[in-house]
Amino acid sequence: MTSSANQPSATRSDATRSDATSADFAAAAQNCDREPIHIPGSIQPHGFLLVLDEHSLDVLQASENVATWLGLAVDEVVGSSLHRLLIDCASLAARLKALPVDEQHPFHVGDVRFNRGVRAEKPIAMMVHRHDGVLIAEFEPTSDPLAAYGTLYPLVRAFIGQLQDARTIDELCQRAALEVKRMTGFGRVKAYRFDPEGNGLVNAEIADPGYPSYLGLCFPATDIPQQARRLYCANRIRVIEDANYQPSPLEPANNPRTQARLDLSFAALRSVSPVHLQYMRNMGTMASMSISIVVRGELWGLISCHHDSPRPVGFQTRTACELLGSVLSLQIETREAQAGAEHMLNLRHQIVQMLSAMADRDSVREGLLALPETFVGFAGAVGGAVVSESRCELVGQTPPAVEVDALIQWLAEHQPGAEVFASDNVGRDIPQLPSLAEHIGGVLAVAISEIHSHYLIWFKSEKTRTVQWAGRPEKTIAESGALSPRHSFALWQENVSGYSTPWHPLEVEGVAELRTATLGIVLRKAEEMAQMASDLKKSNKELEAFSYSVSHDLRAPLRHIAGYAELLSDMEAEKLSERGVRFLEHIGESARFAGTLVDNLLSFSQMGRAALRLSDVDLGALVDAIRNEMLPDYEGRDLEWQVAPLPVVYADAAFIHLALRNLLSNAIKYTRTREHAKIEINARQTATEVIVSIRDNGVGFDMEYAGKLFGVFQRLHRMEEFEGTGIGLASVRRILERHDGRVWADSALDKGATFFFALPKHLD
Amino acid sequence: MLKPIVLVEDNPHDLELTLVALERSQLANEVIVLRDGAEALDYLLRQGAYGNRVEGNPAVMLLDLKLPKVDGLEVLKIVRESAELRSIPVVMLTSSREEPDLQRAYELGVNAYVVKPVEFKEFVAAISDLGVFWAVLNEPPPGSLRLQKRPGS
Numbered sequence: 001m002t003s004s005a006n007q008p009s010a011t012r013s014d015a016t017r018s019d020a021t022s023a024d025f026a027a028a029a030q031n032c033d034r035e036p037i038h039i040p041g042s043i044q045p046h047g048f049l050l051v052l053d054e055h056s057l058d059v060l061q062a063s064e065n066v067a068t069w070l071g072l073a074v075d076e077v078v079g080s081s082l083h084r085l086l087i088d089c090a091s092l093a094a095r096l097k098a099l100p101v102d103e104q105h106p107f108h109v110g111d112v113r114f115n116r117g118v119r120a121e122k123p124i125a126m127m128v129h130r131h132d133g134v135l136i137a138e139f140e141p142t143s144d145p146l147a148a149y150g151t152l153y154p155l156v157r158a159f160i161g162q163l164q165d166a167r168t169i170d171e172l173c174q175r176a177a178l179e180v181k182r183m184t185g186f187g188r189v190k191a192y193r194f195d196p197e198g199n200g201l202v203n204a205e206i207a208d209p210g211y212p213s214y215l216g217l218c219f220p221a222t223d224i225p226q227q228a229r230r231l232y233c234a235n236r237i238r239v240i241e242d243a244n245y246q247p248s249p250l251e252p253a254n255n256p257r258t259q260a261r262l263d264l265s266f267a268a269l270r271s272v273s274p275v276h277l278q279y280m281r282n283m284g285t286m287a288s289m290s291i292s293i294v295v296r297g298e299l300w301g302l303i304s305c306h307h308d309s310p311r312p313v314g315f316q317t318r319t320a321c322e323l324l325g326s327v328l329s330l331q332i333e334t335r336e337a338q339a340g341a342e343h344m345l346n347l348r349h350q351i352v353q354m355l356s357a358m359a360d361r362d363s364v365r366e367g368l369l370a371l372p373e374t375f376v377g378f379a380g381a382v383g384g385a386v387v388s389e390s391r392c393e394l395v396g397q398t399p400p401a402v403e404v405d406a407l408i409q410w411l412a413e414h415q416p417g418a419e420v421f422a423s424d425n426v427g428r429d430i431p432q433l434p435s436l437a438e439h440i441g442g443v444l445a446v447a448i449s450e451i452h453s454h455y456l457i458w459f460k461s462e463k464t465r466t467v468q469w470a471g472r473p474e475k476t477i478a479e480s481g482a483l484s485p486r487h488s489f490a491l492w493q494e495n496v497s498g499y500s501t502p503w504h505p506l507e508v509e510g511v512a513e514l515r516t517a518t519l520g521i522v523l524r525k526a527e528e529m530a531q532m533a534s535d536l537k538k539s540n541k542e543l544e545a546f547s548y549s550v551s552h553d554l555r556a557p558l559r560h561i562a563g564y565a566e567l568l569s570d571m572e573a574e575k576l577s578e579r580g581v582r583f584l585e586h587i588g589e590s591a592r593f594a595g596t597l598v599d600n601l602l603s604f605s606q607m608g609r610a611a612l613r614l615s616d617v618d619l620g621a622l623v624d625a626i627r628n629e630m631l632p633d634y635e636g637r638d639l640e641w642q643v644a645p646l647p648v649v650y651a652d653a654a655f656i657h658l659a660l661r662n663l664l665s666n667a668i669k670y671t672r673t674r675e676h677a678k679i680e681i682n683a684r685q686t687a688t689e690v691i692v693s694i695r696d697n698g699v700g701f702d703m704e705y706a707g708k709l710f711g712v713f714q715r716l717h718r719m720e721e722f723e724g725t726g727i728g729l730a731s732v733r734r735i736l737e738r739h740d741g742r743v744w745a746d747s748a749l750d751k752g753a754t755f756f757f758a759l760p761k762h763l764d
Numbered sequence: 765m766l767k768p769i770v771l772v773e774d775n776p777h778d779l780e781l782t783l784v785a786l787e788r789s790q791l792a793n794e795v796i797v798l799r800d801g802a803e804a805l806d807y808l809l810r811q812g813a814y815g816n817r818v819e820g821n822p823a824v825m826l827l828d829l830k831l832p833k834v835d836g837l838e839v840l841k842i843v844r845e846s847a848e849l850r851s852i853p854v855v856m857l858t859s860s861r862e863e864p865d866l867q868r869a870y871e872l873g874v875n876a877y878v879v880k881p882v883e884f885k886e887f888v889a890a891i892s893d894l895g896v897f898w899a900v901l902n903e904p905p906p907g908s909l910r911l912q913k914r915p916g917s
Contacts, residue, residue, distance in 0.1 A: 559882045559887075560777040562884055563887065567781075592883060
């Protein structure tokens with residue numbers, strides 16, 4: 001964006017809005033926000049006001065200008081009663097009774113006539129509303145009811161009829177502005193809508209020649225203090241007929257019912273803040289009217305009418321404008337809801353596409369990566385990232401992977417538990433990662449796992465945008481600490497950098513929906529896994545029962561074979577040949593071996609079933625015991641033991657004994673062919689584990705078969721070299737797995753072997 | 765007259781091998797063979813086919829854990845619950861040490877158990893030891909005769 005000499009420009013970072021600091025302005029703006037504008041204690045003098053007791057119609061308070069309007073002194077009126085002041089008050093009283101109880105807004109009960117004073121016998125319009133425990137009556141000059149029927153109603157009807165033709169909301173506002181201008185004759189009527197910060201952007205305008213145009217300009221949020229916004233929501237129309245009016249105070253100052261200032265929130269004549277009158281005069285506006293556009297209960301925008309000279313607006317015109325404002329509000333609400341629904345429908349359509357892609361591939365990650373354009377485009381982003389446990393996949397225009405990793409870290413640390421994180425200015429919102437802002441402007445992230453740091457992230461690029469302010473914000477702070485409004489409303493450009501386009505609320509909602517659906521898939525997968533685990537457990541149990549019963553039933557015939565073979569050789573050996581005797585020996589041996597196999601299998605299956613009985617186990621003592629136990633196996637051999645001091649572990653003593661025994665027995669067995677055998681036992685501790693190693697200088701094994709080493713019935717040596725059932729190491733692994741530990745080995749053929757096992761230090 | 769040894773075993777091979785083992789242990793006691801739990805109860809309670817047998821409890825009962833009709837544990841339970849039979853020493857014969865029912869047998873008050881070894885020599889030794897201990901050495905329950913260990917055994 002360019003800025004010319006007569007269009008001063010600044011960037012937000014270097015612009016100082018005035019000599020005062022921003023903190024001073026914030027304080028002054030807060031003062032402004034606190035000004036009690038609903039209880040000004042006075043009214044605008046283009047009518048007068050009486051505060052009445054609803055039952056007696058006694059006058060409790062009156063505006064001082066009754067003197068000018070009626071020619072009656074205030075103390076003549078206050079304390080009197082409408083019955084004494086009005087002609088035919090009885091019919092008025094009857095009409096007041098018919099006033100709807102819940103009506104808060106001024107209601108034209110009719111024209112009345114005072115029976116004395118300068119306006120005696122002349123009709124004057126009376127509007128009443130109940131508020132603050134009293135009946136507030138406002139009196140204004142009458143207007144011709146025929147004029148209302150003749151001009152106002154047709155105008156409103158024509159406007160309502162045309163609304164359907166307007167294609168956009170801005171067009172709706174333009175038509176409304178035109179209609180209001182026709183009805184009121186104000187010199188300039190503009191509409192503006194508020195952005196989320198409360199700045200008002202002029203989106204429609206119609207102005208007579210000579211009025212400066214504000215179309216497309218932005219009025220800062222501070223122009224309308226908070227309590228004024230609330231009042232705009234409650235009371236949808238406000239008129240200032242003359243910016244130079246002299247307010248007429250109420251007499252007495254306090255509402256006698258509440259002993260406090262009368263609440264004039266709904267009074268048409270309510271006097272406004274002097275700051276606002278100054279603002280009007282600075283703008284060259286002598287008369288103004290505002291009609292609120294309220295959408296879903298919030299102040300969406302205003303129709304603002306200005307005139308360069310004082311201008312009356314009769315109550316019938318006001319009522320028609322109010323009606324028009326309500327119709328416009330409803331119409332905008334409908335349009336926005338419709339646009340929102342269409343947008344949401346479109347988003348849902350894309351969500352469904354992504355979900356079905358995830359379902360097809362049974363993977364959140366792969367599903368999203370299969371539809372990169374949908375994934376990125378659905379959030380209106382330029383790039384995205386799918387972050388799972390081990391990897392981070394980038395799609396489209398994103399910061400480099402390291403930056404994304406840092407962002408994930410940041411999200412986990414600074415937004416724990418947050419479902420959706422959205423920022424349209426990462427420089428401002430993520431100050432810990434300054435380099436992120438060099439690549440992007442906005443980030444939208446959702447966590448798709450309750451446990452892991454799995455995220456879906458979208459990125460938007462930074463866009464410097466130019467705001468066309470209606471006047472350089474130069475409110476100055478007066479001695480009193482109150483804001484004094486700026487004097488120029490001419491275009492003042494400001495470049496705002498660091499921002500991306502904002503994330504549309506519906507896109508954020510869509511992302512949240514995607515998250516929920518994705519969590520559903522993840523959850524379903526987890527459930528399937530749990531189901532699978534439980535099925536597996538069941539079939540494992542069945543398998544164990546089966547293997548137990550097979551082993552059990554196998555044992556009996558083996559026992560019989562061994563028994564009979566032995567009996568045969570005992571009793572009939574002399575009848576057999578030498579070969580026959582040898583065969584018989586083989587039969588016995590084989591049966592016995594098969595018996596051992598079955599016994600080992602049984603104990604292996606037992607290991608999977610038996611509950612762990614955990615206690616402190618002194619590994620050093622255990623090794624000593626096993627060495628003694630196995631002495632017959634290595635007696636007479638040259639076997640050197642090098643046993644380092646071993647720790648005490650928390651484990652099942654019997655199981656650990658069996659595991660160590662298997663490992664030591666292997667070390668003894670496979671060093672059998674060594675002239676000088678050596679077995680070293682060491683232990684070391686890490687933060688979480690105790691690791692024990694058993695190293696021998698035996699025949700070792702080829703690491704190529706290391707994967708088979710711990711399987712059931714896996715043997716790496718021929719039977720005649722080294723006997724064994726192939727269950728020992730499988731048992732070792734099962735025992736360690738039962739302890740949540742690990743076992744592994746390292747070796748080279750003929751170079752000895754080292755077996756390691758690790759036990760967790762804290763076993764639950 | 766020595767009290768008999770009762771052997772309850774359904775498997776014919778186990779039966780034969782156990783008998784050989786008992787034979788080799790040279791116990792003089794008569795061995796009464798019963799083939800299932802129901803028959804064992806008939807004998808012990810002197811009912812059915814054994815309604816007319818001579819009164820008196822066996823010196824020891826070698827009881828297989830797994831039996832047809834009424835299994836070993838049930839027989840043991842009935843024996844322990846009966847005032848007359850309670851004092852009979854019962855040795856459980858099992859196929860394996862991993863037998864899950866073993867624990868139950870102890871709870872029911874078994875006196876000993878023997879895992880039938882695959883090695884026949886061991887089996888002979890085990891049966892022999894048992895026979896000698898329960899049929900010969902063990903202090904007999906009150907009311908039964910104190911037995912002398914026969915020379916040469």
